[in-house]
């Protein structure tokens with residue numbers, strides 16, 4: 001064999017393989033993260049950054065994600081029996097604090113989230129936290145990041161981490177105490193305060209305060225005062241669309257679908273700016 005006819009010094013195959021692989025990666029990224037999420041959302045268009053967030057399973061501004069997926073038929077696998085309540089409240093705060101190191105990147109140091117679409121957890125009721133984690137695990141509440149996280153924990157760990165976040169100062173835990181409220185009248189001139197404290201019987205909307213406090217408490221109803229405004233708005237929209245459907249006996253789906261877009265925005269703003277003792 002003559003040397004000059006042997007393998008050439010610059011073998012082109014190495015370059016071709018690298019080029020093909022890189023092109024495949026770029027095209028796959030473009031399709032999966034940018035193009036598909038854009039077309040999945042009927043109320044598009046979003047920015048490139050939003051499309052990437054969306055593909056990763058986050059909620060993005062003003063839009064509920066997962067609109068392509070039909071909501072599960074069963075709202076939740078939690079029933080508030082004595083044994084579930086016991087299981088949800090026997091958590092150990094110290095072990096919970098350790099587990100919570102996996103949560104702070106998104107939910108903030110001490111459970112106070114600085115990202116507008118991620119909820120604060122500090123001060124939320126233990127039963128609320130426990131139920132939502134179980135719903136993320138069973139898929140009755142949809143969220144890319146949260147379902148993976150909930151699946152990696154046991155129910156004892158739900159109880160532990162719930163005990164920890166519930167013990168932190170933050171969202172005012174609702175104990176259903178009834179304090180005199182100057183706003184709680186159908187005659188209040190501010191329509192948003194009227195919805196919160198008196199509801200709208202004509203449209204079958206019960207007062208938010210009768211379940212979310214102050215004044216009343218429906219077991220499992222999260223504290224709303226001081227929660228992130230964008231998060232509240234997105235949850236109300238998700239209930240209205242039925243993309244969040246994990247409310248037992250569907251009070252939230254019924255109420256949210258009776259609200260107008262501007263009422264949803266105004267309620268989210270009012271709650272986000274509320275202090276512990278009401279506006």
Ligand code: HEC
Nearest residue numbers: 059099102103106118119129132133143145146149161222
């Ligand atoms: C990668 C980011 C990320 C991490 C890490 C994360 N979460 Fe979340 N979490 C979210 C997002 C986003 C939502 C809102 C989901 C939605 O929009 O429906 C959420 C929602 C929740 C909720 C529902 C709160 C409510 O008010 O309904 C609970 C409870 C929760 N997370 C607990 C945890 C716990 C406990 C951990 C740690 C073990 C954790 N999360 C880690 C992103 C994260």
Ligand code: HEC
Nearest residue numbers: 206207208211218220221222232235236246247251252267
């Ligand atoms: C009949 C009781 C009831 C009434 C009235 C009610 N809610 Fe709710 N709400 C609930 C329950 C229970 C949940 C928790 C659902 C679940 O288990 O995921 C909830 C959840 C929510 C959430 C999601 C919070 C989170 O952290 O995930 C928002 C936002 C909300 N309600 C807003 C409102 C507003 C605004 C009103 C008034 C217009 C209202 N609710 C009236 C019972 C009620």
